[in-house]
Amino acid sequence: MSITLTLFLIVVGITLVITAWAARRTKTTVQFWAAGRTIKGWQNGLAIAGDYMSAASFLGIAGLIAFNGYDGFMYSVGWLVAYLTVLFLIAEPMRNTGKYTMADMLSYRMSPVPVRSAAAFSTVAVSAAYMMAQMIGAGSLIKILLPDLDKNLKPYFDWAIFGTKLDPSIALVGLMMMIYVIAGGMVATTWVQIVKAVLLMGGAVLLSLLVLFYFNFNFLSFFDKIYSVKDKVTGLPFTSPGILYPYGKATIWGVDKALVENVSLGLALILGTAGLPHILMRFFTVPNAKAARSSVAWAMGLIGSFYIMTTFLGFGAAALVGKANICAQVVTGFKCAPGLKPNNNMSMPRLADFLGTYFFGATGGEFLLAFIAAVAFATILAVVAGLTLAASSAFSHDFYVGVVRTQMFHGSVSEREQVLVARITAAIVGLLSIWLAARVGATANVAALVAGVAFVIAASANLPAILFTLFWKRFNTWGAVASLVGGTVVTIWLVALGPGWTLPAVVHPAFPLQNVGIVAIPVGFVLAIVGTFIGDLVKADRLAEVKFHEIDVRAQTGVGAEASPVGA
């Protein structure tokens, strides 16, 4: 295992050096948050792809397909189609009206204090939920690279925080990542995202080619092999839909429950992306709306190609390694070491190990495993950086500067103070997500977690607020706050009542669905509308309607948009 670990550490070391170098160059707030607004369209496209393709895409989807066949591929489909929502409705208006954060755009029309506070709340919730899954992904990698770490560190982690014992691997790697991220800034992360996106695509192409090579580039014999893998519970072949959520087993509201789960998941996937704060922030780093548009095009090309490759990665792991043999440590013949349970987040690294060994011998296996683990780790690190930035800027820029220091304790805020608050927020969100990760457990699938919590909050809280601010004249502060706070709370509440992703599954949950989007997202939109009418009745917010004309013109044309220092 020494080659694996050494190579892994070398790649991680290189990323740390890049950050340290970039951190010295990050001086002003516009640099820290928006990379000086000088990022080109294609660079930003790569960076969006880097920000977007997290542990959920790289480890999670492959794991879902490896364990459930076809149904896992639905995540790949939804996460690409989602970019049409972004491209058609969000990217350009966002660049034209925003400054650093989502709340900057909302507070053009709305009363800044309540809207900034509410947006900070929903942004921190989305980021923490998203980051929780990244922590689990990073923990899974460490468990593969250092199989004895959990056992050795256990005595030091024998205490509980609010009834949950921290997972040693997750806690350790999570803390390391937070230290790395808090030292850097957006300049660092834009470049790290680009480097990482290239690495990730490279890793996926390499493994896909090896899978195809295994089948002598015969697509049909690859599918023959997938077809021969059968699900134990339903008896279906892995090429068939209906394994993750079996059809015809139960009904809910008079409809097949599996269908409701899949549609609910689809809603979260395609509407959530347009409300993810760390993706929206990417549009503030480009010079103008045209560059925002072209960056979405670049991102769609990259992201779509990657998601098509999940066919080879996921089905490859199912067909070649097999779901029963995917766990932290394997013994001869690629069987799980005794006493270990399969963990679907480890499908990609296990596939790499298998293919490397098959083609290049034992050393080749270690080498390829190290490379894929390092790519996955760089992936996670880069996403954690993006998420931290989104959460800390929402809190520091929106809440601390926009609310606390503007409305409560007046005074000029130095950039140093602002960045300090951002870093403290980052640390708190990081610790929260490490705790949440331990609470959910290391075997919960990271893609299902991200889609099931973070994307639903984004779609039910943030998306209604953004869309109505841009396109609905009567929308006001009450409506915005109702959806931002209400959508977040309803989602978290339903997920908490629902079956969740912890294994073994809860038998009779208070809310029957894993994917709560089908309820939470309409509730978010209804809250926005009802809130607006209540606001109208109490005549609280005349300004929002008056200011609609301004945001309308700005969003559509880019008049008065935040300029780039080098010109558009």
Added chain:
Amino acid sequence: MEVGKSLPRQSAPPSPAAAAGDEVHWEGLEETDEFRQLVQARWRFVAPATVFFLIYYFALPFSNGLFPGVMRTEIIGHINLAYVFALSEFVMAWVLAYFYIRQATRVFDPLAEKVRRRASQGK
């Protein structure tokens, strides 16, 4: 406030007084022919395209759930209709994105430029 120049870099929201003075101007821009054409052109593309991709996207989970037998029909070897439909979603997304960007470059950008030019000429 001079429009067309970049806003001052500060976090404080614009004061209500300044905003009130501004509003006539924004409404004026909103009522120009160029702006109306831009909004119309944009919605004429975006509205049907959005409806189309939503229907196309949700057709996949609905067909999988409602017609499982049909979706398991194998087309070539063990490649079934469900997988081919899923792949077609990628093509659909790329094609729609291509058409949007073409439309935006040809139609929306020149119209937006006209509005911006009018805005920078003052009230």
